[in-house]
Amino acid sequence: MTPPENNSALQETQVFEIAVPQRRTQSPRRPAPAPDRPRHLHAVPGRPAPGRRPPRPLLVVGAVVAASLVLALAAINVLVGQSGVNEADIQKAIDAKQQQMEMLRVDVLRLSAPARVHQRATQIGLIPAGALTYLAPAPAGAQKPATTTSGARKPATHTRPSTRTPGRGGR
Amino acid sequence: MARRGARPALRLFAALAAMTVSMVAIVAQLIRLQIVDAASLETLGAKQRVRSVTLPARRGTIYDRNMVPLAISIPARALYANPHDVVNPETTADALSVALGIEKGLLLDRLTRDSSFVYLARKVEVPLATRVLALNLPGIGAFPETKRVYPQGTLGAQVVGFVGTDDTGLAGIEAGQDSVLAGVPGREVTEVDPNGHPIPHGRSAVTRPKAGKDVVLTIDRNLQFATEDALDRALLQTGAPRAAAVLIDPLTGEVLAMANRPALDPQLFGSATPISIRNRVVQDAYEPGSVNKLITAAAAIEGGIALPSDVYSVPDHLALFGKVFHDFAPHKTERWSYNEILAHSSNIGTIKVAQQVGRSRLYAMLRKFGLGEPTRVGFPGESAGILTTPDKWSATDMATIPIGQGIAVTPLQMAAVYAAIANNGVWTQPTLIKRLVADGKAQPRTKPVSRRVISSFTAAQLRGMLLGVVETGTGKPARISGYLIGGKTGTARVPLANARGYSNQVMTTFIGIVPVESPRLVAAVVMDNPAAHIAAATAAPTWRNIVQFALGFMRIPPSYGLDPADDRRNRSGTP
Structure with missing residues (x-):
C-alpha cells in the first residue's frame, strides 16, 4: 500500500489545512520537540477504516503454512489410525x-x-500284506556270497507268513 | 469505642478458630483416608472397579516318539453373559438354546442372575461361538480359551490320560506331568464401571500367559495300535474281560507300547468305568505266577547253586510245611534238568531249587530286580507291588514266592526283569517320557537309572533256558517263524478280595524276549481270567500276534545262522 503523502495527483487536487491540537507538555528529561508545522493531509476515497491494519504478506503465508501443517497432521493422524485399523484387521485375519x-x-x-x-482299509477290502522274505547273509567261509542274481547259490531265506489284519500298514 | 473495637477481633478469632478446627478435621480425615485406612480403602475400591481375568496358558502337547500329537489343545471360546446388559432374557435364552443346544431353563436362570458375569458355555468350538456372537444379542460375549482334544481317539488313552473342564490333568500323563504341561497363566486387569463396561482410559494391564512344555513319550502310535488291536481280538477269542500289554526296548528301557483293555475314550471319561481308566500295566499289582520262576533261577545260577544242565528228581507233588504242592499237570517222577524244569514250568522242581537258594538270597535277587518298589517310569500312581521282608515270610512262603504266588508285581516290573536279562544282566529303569520340549527346544533329561543285577554269564544262561521254554516247553504257542524267542508263561490264581485264600479266577501272563540271541524287544501280556485257564492258550498267542507285527514294523531281522532248510524253523507259529 502506497502512503498518501506520496500520491502527487491527490496533492494537487485536494489540499486541506487542519488544525492540529497542541501536544501535551513533554517530560523535562526529553528534548524539546520541534515547533509544530501545519500538515497537508489528503482524504482518500475508499480508504480503510481507521484502526484496521492491512494484512501483511508474512502473516498470510504463516497462516497458510500453519493451516497446511494442521491439515497435514490431521491427515497423518487419520492415516496412522487407518493403518492401525488395517493392522488390527490383518492380525484378526491371521x-x-x-x-x-x-x-x-x-x-x-x-x-x-x-x-x-x-477301519477304512477293511471297508474298502484291502487284504493283509504278503509274507516277508529276508535274505540271509552268506555263512562265513562260503566260497561265493549269497546273492539273488548269481544263481550259483540260492540265498537262504526265512519266510514269515503274515497274519496281519488288513490295512495295518507294513511294507 | 474499645468494646466496638473488640468485636471484630473476637469475630476474627472465632472465625480463625472455626477454620482451624475445620482444617484440623480435614487433615485428620485426610490422614485417615490416605494413610491409616489407605490400604483397605484401595483394596475396596479396586474390588469395585477392577476386573481381573485369567488368561489361560496354552497347554503343552503330548506327542508319541515320532512327534505325532496324542493330546493337543485347540482354540475354543467361553461364552458368557452380563445379565445387567441382557435386554430380554426370554428371547435371549430362546436364541441361545437353539444355537448351543442347552436347555432354555438353565440359560434363563443364568441370564437373570444379579451378577455382571455368568458362564453360558465352555469349550465351545470357534465356528459355533462365531455364529452365536453373530446373533448380536445384547449382553452376550465370548473370550478365548482352549479345548483339549485327543485326535487318536482311544489310542493309549490310559497312558495319555485326560483333563477336566479347567484343563487340569486328572489322569495319566496329563495328571503326572500337569505342572509341566500347564504353563503359567496370564492375567488381564481392567477398570470397569458398575455395569461391567471398561472405563475409557482406565487402568489396563495384560500379563501374557506362558505356554506349557510339550511332552514327548517313548510310545510309538503304530505299535500301540497293533498292541491294542491284538488285545481286542484276544478279549473276543478268550472271553477275558480285561487285558494289558507292554513293549520295552531292553537296551534303553523305553516303553514302546503300553496298552490296556477295555478301551477308554478320553473325551468321554465322565461315563467311563473305573477299571477302564486304570493303566493296569503300572497301577495294578498281581501275583505273577510262573514268570517269577526266572528270578529264582537267576538267584540259583548267580549264587553258583545250580546250572541249567543240573538234573533233579521231580515228582508231581511235594509235601512241605504241612502243605502239599503240585505241578500243573500230573506226571510220574521225572529226572529233569533245570532247563527242563523251567520248560515244563514245574512248581516242584523250582521249589526244590529254591530250598537250596535260601530265603535271604532269593529276597535279595527279587529286590535287585526292582520288585517291591516302583520303577519310577514317570507315571502317576505307580504301584510298588507287594514284597515283604524275609523275616515276615511264613514257612510256606519259601515255597510259594519262588513260583510267583505270595508276592505281587506290576506287569511293567516283571517286563523290566526280563528286559534286564535281555540286556545282559543290566536292569534299566523303564521310561515313558522321552523328552520335554519348551519353545521348540528339547530340555535336558536325566539319564535313566541302570544297574547290574546279574552277571552276563547268568543272563546268557537264563536266555538259553527261556529259549527252551518256547522251543520245547509251555511257550510253544509264542513261536514266530524265523526268530528265536525266549519266553515264559505264567498262570496264577487270584487271591480273594476280603479273605484268605484264592478264588477260581486266574491271571495268565506271557513275557518274552526277541530275538533271544540279540534282544531287541521285550513284551509282556497279562490277561484277566480268560475262559481257558492256561497262559499257553491265551497270553502266549496274543503275545505272538503283537510281536509279529512289531518285528516287521521295527525292521528286526530274523535270527540268522539258523538253517533255513530246517523245517522246525519255518513252521507256523501256531502250536
Missing part, C-alpha cells in the same frame, strides 16, 4: 487363519489315526 489351521490339523490327525485307517 488369528482366524491360524485357528482354522489348528482345526484342520486336528482333522488331519483324526483322519490319519491308525484306528481309522484300519
